[in-house]
Amino acid sequence: MDKKKIKNSLVDGPITPEKIANSIAHHQVKTNIGGHDIFLGQVRADEIDGKEVKAIDYSAYDEMANKIFDEIREAAFEKFDLTCGHIYHSKGLVKAGELCLFVFTSSKHRAMAFEATRYITEEIKAKAPVFGKEIFDDESHQWKVNQ
Amino acid sequence: MDKKKIKNSLVDGPITPEKIANSIAHHQVKTNIGGHDIFLGQVRADEIDGKEVKAIDYSAYDEMANKIFDEIREAAFEKFDLTCGHIYHSKGLVKAGELCLFVFTSSKHRAMAFEATRYITEEIKAKAPVFGKEIFDDESHQWKVNQ
């Protein structure tokens, strides 16, 4: 069994702009980086059958989700020439307009960061055991399903 | 002559993480956005002939640069289904590790934002009349040339 410590990529509640700013600031000491690409997922107030989504309540199979995030990050480092790669996903309630996903890669040259962030984002949507309960303005709900 | 007011995309000195956080926060009221993609250009401490780049002093043909940024943004809105698109480029001294370019697009669906941010970044590198004097640790310099 692989006993290495797996990073916790799950964040309680929405991801704040301050967290993103701090994360960017921490990379300013890495002067071999030439470009960063950041993807942010934001909860949409979709209208479904006349009702509006006011929040998504995210749940996850925590241990497996963190293992999958770790595998995706490792795969990205093998595929692309990266300096850094980070993944943060919300758990719990995230209101419409708030951020639920933060993918951040950095590289010497921009092409690698562009490709890695996109790859990681698509992999998370396809493989991470994260579940989303879309809560409507009348307190009813439905379960979100990634396409 | 086109007399429309053109936005000033040039920023004095480095682009700060706080500016980026504020820009992200301003988009939280736009609840039709599902994904943002952000590219950040960072000055690298490249070693050239044994000397290390400690900063880039950016200059620009301001009016033309802003016109080009505006044209690139307009072209991106025509090509991709975007909700928002922003460009900020530094002028003046940006030290190694600091940020010189901030491209930020938002869309209902992630694919459009990924493609638009990349398109805008490549267009800026190819078309914007921005010039960069790489300043070495011994105060000598050379002029940066985009590949």
Add this chain to the structure above:
Amino acid sequence: MTLKLKYFGMVAEASGKEEELLDGAFLSVQELEEGLLLKYPNLSEINFKVAVNQNIVERDFKLKGDEEVALLPPFAGG
């Protein structure tokens, strides 16, 4: 031998619980699933995957009987 079962999202809604311990001689994921469908008929409406010890497996995966088995409805991350 006791399986530790974990339910998520709409699966947890259908079973009315997030986890439970289950005794019984289930030789494969397929057999376990048949047992759970009898217990929670609503599960039949859900398109779920099964993870054994955090790895997604096929229905013919053989169980030893002491694993952690999770029923995972469609993913919604990102």
Add this chain to the structure above:
Amino acid sequence: MTLKLKYFGMVAEASGKEEELLDGAFLSVQELEEGLLLKYPNLSEINFKVAVNQNIVERDFKLKGDEEVALLPPFAGG
């Protein structure tokens, strides 16, 4: 008629100035360039583009004589 010339980056370094007004009968960008190369021989080492009133033009572009003409060395934005 007076051209307003603007120099940037390594062009400004070669000419020793960032802008100047230039009188003279230059019928095309090509002719202007030949005049400037005589004035600033170092320019011959620089691969620059020419913008007339903020639009990049070819060497055969005709000048009226009152334009803003910018000499743009290789771009380095981003």
